[in-house]
Amino acid sequence: xxxxxxxxxxxxxxxxxxxxxxxxxxxxxxxxxxxxxxxxxxxxxxxxxxxxxxxxxxxxxxxxxxxxxxxxxxxxxxxxxxxxxxxxxxxxxxxxxxxxxxxxxxxxxxxxxxxxxxxxxxxxxxxxxxxxxxxxxxxxxxxxxxxxxxxxxxxxxxxxxxxxxxxxxxxxxxxxxxxxxxxxxxxxxxxxxxxxxxxxxxxxxxxxxxxxxxxxxxxxxxxxxxxxxxxxxxxxxxxxxxxxxxxxxxxxxxxxxxxxxxxxxxxxxxxxxxxxxxxxxxxxxxxxxxxxxxxxxxxxxxxxxxxxxxxxxxxxxxxxxxxxxxxxxxxxxxxxxxxxxxxxxxxxxxxxxxxxxxxxxxxxxxxxxxxxxxxxxxxxxxxxxxxxxxxxxxxxxxxxxxxxxxxxxxxxxx
Ligand SMILES: NC(=O)c1ccc[n+]([C@@H]2O[C@H](COP(=O)([O-])OP(=O)(O)OC[C@H]3O[C@@H](n4cnc5c(N)ncnc54)[C@H](O)[C@@H]3O)[C@@H](O)[C@H]2O)c1
Numbered sequence: 001x002x003x004x005x006x007x008x009x010x011x012x013x014x015x016x017x018x019x020x021x022x023x024x025x026x027x028x029x030x031x032x033x034x035x036x037x038x039x040x041x042x043x044x045x046x047x048x049x050x051x052x053x054x055x056x057x058x059x060x061x062x063x064x065x066x067x068x069x070x071x072x073x074x075x076x077x078x079x080x081x082x083x084x085x086x087x088x089x090x091x092x093x094x095x096x097x098x099x100x101x102x103x104x105x106x107x108x109x110x111x112x113x114x115x116x117x118x119x120x121x122x123x124x125x126x127x128x129x130x131x132x133x134x135x136x137x138x139x140x141x142x143x144x145x146x147x148x149x150x151x152x153x154x155x156x157x158x159x160x161x162x163x164x165x166x167x168x169x170x171x172x173x174x175x176x177x178x179x180x181x182x183x184x185x186x187x188x189x190x191x192x193x194x195x196x197x198x199x200x201x202x203x204x205x206x207x208x209x210x211x212x213x214x215x216x217x218x219x220x221x222x223x224x225x226x227x228x229x230x231x232x233x234x235x236x237x238x239x240x241x242x243x244x245x246x247x248x249x250x251x252x253x254x255x256x257x258x259x260x261x262x263x264x265x266x267x268x269x270x271x272x273x274x275x276x277x278x279x280x281x282x283x284x285x286x287x288x289x290x291x292x293x294x295x296x297x298x299x300x301x302x303x304x305x306x307x308x309x310x311x312x313x314x315x316x317x318x319x320x321x322x323x324x325x326x327x328x329x330x331x332x333x334x335x336x337x338x339x340x341x342x343x344x345x346x347x348x349x350x351x352x353x354x355x356x357x358x359x360x361x362x363x364x365x366x367x368x369x370x371x372x373x374x375x376x377x378x379x380x381x382x383x384x385x386x387x388x389x390x391x392x393x394x395x396x397x398x399x400x401x402x403x404x405x406x407x408x409x410x411x412x413x414x
Contacts, residue, residue, distance in 0.1 A: 056193035058166050059361035060144055062100065067356065068111040070143040072134055072158060073150030074120040076236075077172050077199075078113075081147045082124055084349040085110060088356070092349065096340050098357045105353060112141030115150075134158050138165045145195075145359055147352070148172060152239050156181045159196065163188040168195040168359040170352070174247045174385060175378055182382045186375065195359045196375075200251045203372045204347040204354075206335035207319040207326050208252060211307070213337050215256055221312040225290035227253065231303040233276060233296035240274040242388045245294040250280075250384055252307070253292065254377050257284040263384055265391050271297060275392045 060067060071081050085108055093102035113121040114131045121130030131137035138146075138161060145168035148158050156176045162169045163185060175198035176182050189196035202208055214220050227249040237244050254260060262283040269277040277295040298304075305321040318327045324343060326333045335343040341350070354371045 056166075057361070058168070058193040059195075060168075060359050061361055062104065062363065064144075065107065066109045067104065067107045067145070068109050068141070068143045069145050069147065070112040070114065070137055070141050071110070071147045071149065072114040072137070073148060073154075073172075074113060074115040074117075074124050075149070078115070078147070078149035079124060080348050081149055081352065082110065082113070084346060084352055085147075087346070087349055088353060094342065094345065094350070094353075096338070096342075097353055101353060101357050104356055104360060108356070111143055112137045135161055138162060138167065143167055145170065145355070147199075149199075152177065152243060156185065159185050160188055163192050163194050163196060166192050166194060168355075170197050170199060170355050172199045173201075173251070174198065174243055174382065176382060177243055177389065178386055179379070179383045182379055186379070195355070197355055197358065197371060197373060198378050199351060200248070200373050200378075201347045201351050202248050202252055202321060203255055204341070204345065204350040205321050205324065206337070206341045206343045206345060207321050207324055208255065209337055209341045210326055210333065210335040211309075211317070211319055212256055213340065220309065220317065222257070222288050223310045223312045225253075225257070225288070225307055225309045227290070227292045227307050228294075229305050230293070230295040230298040230300070232299060232301060240389070240392070241276055241294050241296055242268075242278060242392060243385060246278060246280060246292055246388065247381060247385055248305075249292045249294070249307075250282075250381050251373075251377065253282055253284070253290065254380065255372075256307075257286055257288045257290070259285045259376075260380060260384065261285050263387075265388055266291065268392050269295075269297060270392075278388070278392070280388065 069085055071078050071085070074082070088105040089108040089110070091102065091106045093105060097105075110125065110128055112129045112131055113125055114134050114137045115121055116132050118130055118132055121128070129141060131141070137143075143162075146162045148155060148162070148169065148171045150158060150172075152172075152174060155171050155174075156178075159169050159171050159175070169189070175196075176185065185196055188194075211220075215222070229245050229249055233241075250260075260282050264281050266279040266281050267277075268275050268279075271277075277297045278293075280292045281289070282292065283289045303322045307317075307319045307321075309317040309319070311317065315329050320326070324335060326335055335341070351372075358371045
């Protein structure tokens, strides 16, 4: 264990460098009480957004009267975000929220909604200004932060516009699907003093937080793991399964087992012109190896979202992210982690609360709060997704092709 590095997934993280915390966090009694220890790999630095290194910082003052928020894309996820923001604005705090956050969330005020279909805004919130054009919303509603929950292909231009307007920006997953786009957005966030994050809501799943806690405390000695995420395809989703689904488990794999140093696509199946099933092999800096399996071809109506972890002592853990249940050798474990999460939490509410705290200017005596998700992790996920998508689009890729052995050009070492 390297005591110089601290990772605290839900609560406080002191220090500006992503994924690495300073010793002062450990020496701060508050931080020490709530920190979980984990070996965090040293990563290529990604410029911290909204930090003192930025030309400007637009972090929100703790004294401001209102925190104005706008939401774009009022489909399934946008509706959830509007509902969660309303609950926060009503003061629905949780015991594990960071210091002072209960006061700040009450200042939230929805100032505008945006969807090309104005009926959606009117149905969801007839009392709010609605816009069909994002640029117009940014200019007229003057939000302090925005939530972008529009289709994935719109994320890059819309996030760039909000960051260039100096607005803290939360974007549904996947943030973008190309590393080049991520770099442009990260630079725009840094130079405009804004926070930028991607909505990886599964990190706020109590099963994920409990597992991460057990891994951090070295209560599980992992021999290997397998994620499975399968359900019949929802015709509403325009993305293929790599972009839409793998991104969740790729992120969780980093959250649990650390940075990914090697990956390859073991198998992919195409149906109706798009990738609908895939298996990806991963190796982490910790040496842990595992696979991600995603499928829209399994005709079981039940949503399967699970991880199986084989432990070196022969035991097996099963984490069910859909039913929020965790078992070890068939015996149920509580997902309550008192300083982090309660088992029936609202994950979207918690991730938005985390983003609000990330956007607030720390007091001189207060630690710099970092969200659960680190910038380098978002960057790494995007880089891997871009490779996986490219591999599935290679000329040899045909319907229902299975690659039993990875080709050299489908292996990436980092
Ligand atoms: N975190 C998760 O678990 C999760 C789950 C589902 C979807 N998502 C992500 O959320 C995003 C939206 O997915 P969804 O399932 O809510 O889609 P959806 O189809 O239900 O809703 C998308 C909405 O965006 C609107 N829209 C289209 N273009 C727009 C634009 N330029 N500006 C504003 N609004 C626009 C559409 O009219 C629609 O109302 C996707 O990127 C998806 O990957 C995340």
